[in-house]
Structure formats: structure tokens, C-alpha cells
Amino acid sequence: MTEPHKRYDLARLIFGILFIVILILACFWVVQPFILGFTWAGMVVIATWPLLLKVQTMTWGKRMPAVIIMTLLLILVFVLPFGLVINSIVDNSGQLVDWVSKPDNWHIPKLVWLEDIPMVGERLYKGWQSLTADSGKALVASVQPYAGATTTWFVSQVAHVGRFMLHGTLMVVFSAILYYKGEAVAKGIRHFALRLAASRGESAVILGAQAIRAVALGVVVTALVQALLGGIGLAVAGISYATLLTVLMFICCLAQIGPSLILFPSVIWLYWTGDNTWATVLLVWSCIVVSLDNVLRPALIRMGADLPLLLILSGVIGGLLAFGMIGLFIGPVVLAVSYRLISAWMDEVPEPTEQLPDLPPSINKE
Structure with a gap:
């Protein structure tokens, strides 16, 4: 005996979804100043x-x-x-x-x-x-x-x-x-992720936290070290407004522009004013500071999360351009979670063999 098809109240479904959307927008409007x-x-x-x-x-x-x-x-x-x-x-x-x-x-x-x-x-x-x-x-x-x-x-x-x-x-x-209340908040977020996407949702939340920590270690700490070392060089060389230039250098390092935008014009300025000795010293010091991120940043990112370096840097630059300073963290999180979810989805089937399968013979039309 076949069961009758369940009938849905289309109007009730539409109004229910509309009410949920309005409720979400209203909540967003209320908390917008604090987001x-x-x-x-x-x-x-x-x-x-x-x-x-x-x-x-x-x-x-x-x-x-x-x-x-x-x-x-x-x-x-x-x-x-x-x-x-x-x-x-x-x-x-x-x-x-x-x-x-x-x-x-x-x-x-x-x-x-x-x-x-x-x-x-x-x-x-x-x-x-x-x-x-x-x-x-x-x-x-x-x-x-x-x-x-x-x-x-x-x-x-x-x-x-x-x-x-x-x-x-x-x-x-x-x-x-x-x-x-960190543990309680983390437990609530993990509970929501489990309800939303089961174990993959929880894995995505944990991966997002690892990506944030990797950016904080690899990008922010590297920018802070470069800015501090560059600022010390500017102060020792006698550059005016060294504190302000150090903050600008830190912002440039966060934006992945590097400290060279501040250091090398300072070297040119010293040569310009005739202080050749300190200009040469600052030039050598600037080369060391600029090349520091090639060693420090990859090591720190690996400490935070086992993610490709290119993925993290692309997320940092793209997020910074798309969302501003807060995109420094949002961009890598989005790319890292998407990368891991796609990788998990692909790993559900075995990898292809190294050799290509034999192609069928071509059909010659006469």
C-alpha cells in the first residue's frame, strides 16, 4: 500500500523563511556597531x-x-x-x-x-x-x-x-x-558547527583557529620584528620622526609591502643631506631587515598551522584589499577552511593511477 505524498504549505514555508531572514537582518542591524x-x-x-x-x-x-x-x-x-x-x-x-x-x-x-x-x-x-x-x-x-x-x-x-x-x-x-569565558564560547561555536555540518563543521572551526594563529605568528610577529628593528636603525641613524615611521613601517609590513618603503627613502634622505656614513650603515641594516621575512615568516607560519605558505600570503593580501585591516585574518581563514574542505572531499575517492588509461581506438568514418 503506497503512502500518500506529504503536502507542504507553501505559503507557510515562504513566510517562515522570510521571518528568519528578517530576524537575522534585525540582529545584524542591532549588533552592527560592535561587530x-x-x-x-x-x-x-x-x-x-x-x-x-x-x-x-x-x-x-x-x-x-x-x-x-x-x-x-x-x-x-x-x-x-x-x-x-x-x-x-x-x-x-x-x-x-x-x-x-x-x-x-x-x-x-x-x-x-x-x-x-x-x-x-x-x-x-x-x-x-x-x-x-x-x-x-x-x-x-x-x-x-x-x-x-x-x-x-x-x-x-x-x-x-x-x-x-x-x-x-x-x-x-x-x-x-x-x-x-573562552572555553564556554569555544564549546558553543563547536556545538553550532557540529549541528551545521557534523564532524566536518567542527574540523573547519578548529582549522580556522589554526589559520588565525598562523597569521598572528607568521605575519604579525614578523611585521612587528621588522618594524622594531627598522625603527631602531632609523633612531640610531638620526632620522626624524622615527616613532611615526616605525608605525608606518609596521603597517606596510602587515600589508605585505615590506619595510623597504620606509627604510630605503630614509637612506636616500641621509645621502641627500650629505650624511654618507650613517646612510651606508642604515643601508646595510635595511638590507638585513628587509630579507628577514624570508626566513622568519615561513618558520612561524609552520608553527601555527600546517598550511601552504602561498595560501596564507594570498589570503593576507586578498583579505587586506577586500576587507581592510581585519581582512588580514579573515582572508587566510576563508582560504584555509575552503582548502581543507575541498581536500577532504577529494580524498573520499582514491587518487588516479600514475599511468593514463589506454584510450579507445579512434573510429575512422568512411
């Missing part, structure tokens, strides 16, 4: 969770003192330095824009040392003299408007101090909560 701060907090907590456990063992196994210590470290490492630098830029923005915008502040050096370069020195010196004829007024006039506009743009971008401090405060507050 960025909570996302940053989640990335920071996942990356520094092993450090929290070590601190907890040092505080006799108690969680609250460890949470307080980690929160203070976040304030000292993330919020306070950037806040001081941004405040310094805003306070001195008027003087900086006025200095760049006035042509009298621009002077073209003679670069007599070019003549000492073997074989091509005399030609380079004559070319520079012809380029800077009439005290270089034409060269300065062509460069100065772009420099003034660029400086004004950077100052206007940094002027959003209130928004930065708001997200920084939310990041610290949410990080403290996640540090204290």
Missing part, C-alpha cells in the same frame, strides 16, 4: 590563547588574575602606542602640512659624492646637475603639490581618532570577556 570590535577581539584572543594559559599557570591556576594581566598587555601593546602616535600626528598636523606646502622648505642638494662612483659617477653627476638646474625650482614645483596633497590625505585619515579609540576600547572589553 568590528568583537571580531578584532576574537582574532586577538585566539592568537594569544596559549599565552593566557601560560600566564594562568604563573598565577597559581586562577583565571581572573591572568585575564587582568592579559588585558593590561593588550592596552600597553595595541591601544596605547597607536593612540599616542595618532594624537601626536593630529597635534602636529598643521605644522607638517605647512612645512610640506611651502616651496622655501625644499632644497635640492648638490650630491657631489656621485662623482666618486666608479665608471658611471661622472655621468650620474652631470645628469643630476642638469635636472636640478636653476636651483631645482622646476623639480620642486612639480613634486611639491603631490607631497602636500599626500600629507593632507594621511592627516585626514588619521584624524578619525574617536572611531579608532571606540573600536580599541570595545576590542579590549570583548577580549577580557572572551579570555574569562
